[in-house]
Amino acid sequence: MFKNTRLNGCLDEIELGFVEREATPKLLMKLGIQLHLTGLSLSNTVSILEIFGVERARSTVHNWVHKADLQPESNWSPDHVAVDETVIQLNDEQYWLYAAVDPETNELLHTTLEPTTNKVIAHEFFAELREKHDVDGAVFLIDGSHSLKHACRRHSLDFRYEKHGNRNSVERVFREIKRRTTSFSNCFSNAEADTADDWLRSFAFAWNQLI
Numbered sequence: 728m729f730k731n732t733r734l735n736g737c738l739d740e741i742e743l744g745f746v747e748r749e750a751t752p753k754l755l756m757k758l759g760i761q762l763h764l765t766g767l768s769l770s771n772t773v774s775i776l777e778i779f780g781v782e783r784a785r786s787t788v789h790n791w792v793h794k795a796d797l798q799p800e801s802n803w804s805p806d807h808v809a810v811d812e813t814v815i816q817l818n819d820e821q822y823w824l825y826a827a828v829d830p831e832t833n834e835l836l837h838t839t840l841e842p843t844t845n846k847v848i849a850h851e852f853f854a855e856l857r858e859k860h861d862v863d864g865a866v867f868l869i870d871g872s873h874s875l876k877h878a879c880r881r882h883s884l885d886f887r888y889e890k891h892g893n894r895n896s897v898e899r900v901f902r903e904i905k906r907r908t909t910s911f912s913n914c915f916s917n918a919e920a921d922t923a924d925d926w927l928r929s930f931a932f933a934w935n936q937l938i
Contacts, residue, residue: 740936745794755781759788760795764933766907793925797932803836804861805829809868809889809897810875812844815908817923824927825852826904828897830868835900835931836860840924849878857882868897904930 741757751759755776763772769785776783809828814821823844827836837856841848849872856862867886869875879886907930908923 740932741795741797743795745796751776751781751783755779756791759783760791760797760929761933763788763792764797764930765937792929793922795929796925797929799835799837799928799931799935801859802861803829803834805831805836805865807831807868808836808856808862808865811870811897811901812849812872812875813901813905815840815905817908817920820920822920822923823848824904824908825849826901827852827856828900830897833897833900834935835904836862838904838924838927838931840920840927842920844874846874846877849874850881853878853882853884900934903934 741760743753743756759772759776762775763769767775769788772788773783773785776788807830809830810826811828812823812825815824816822817840820842823841824838825841825848826838828834829836837852837859839852839855863884865885867875867879867884868889869879869886871888876886904927908927
């Protein structure tokens with residue numbers, strides 16, 4: 728279990744600027760968002776809220792998460808960055824998840840969900856990553872992907888092939904992302920890819936708060 732002080736800090740980071748007319752107390756809305764993003768199913772999250780006398784549908788909690796528009800913090804300066812591209816299943820379709828992780832802290836720096844993989848998309852991912860963080864002096868750990876290597880060269884970034892070492896702990900992060908995305912897909916069988924992309928960024932925010 729996470730310490731109460733850590734959880735309270737996470738709740739403080741969740742902004743509810745989208746709320747105009749909502750009967751649920753904001754603290755419980757924040758709690759529902761945080762519980763779901765840290766691993767609790769929507770059904771179990773709803774059950775927790777019922778303990779406090781609040782009855783809400785699973786879709787309502789999902790909408791809270793989506794509208795909160797949570798994002799990982801920007802302007803980090805990691806020494807190393809592990810980057811991966813992997814296939815995930817969303818409904819009956821396959822998408823490519825691009826993710827960048829600081830291997831020293833296991834914090835997620837950036838994620839994006841794409842319908843395919845190629846050199847252009849890899850280039851755009853690195854461009855977005857460089858806009859968000861100071862990574863030009865970092866060493867990128869690449870897992871043999873030709874498109875990622877090409878993007879590193881195009882952006883004049885230092886990189887090396889590494890399948891183990893610093894990537895061992897990072898692979899746990901990637902596995903957890905895939906597991907949680909599968910859970911998301913099971914709960915929302917008709918969700919659009921853009922919605923899943925937003926949800927992944929919200930998950931990255933919560934992951935970084937609690938690791």
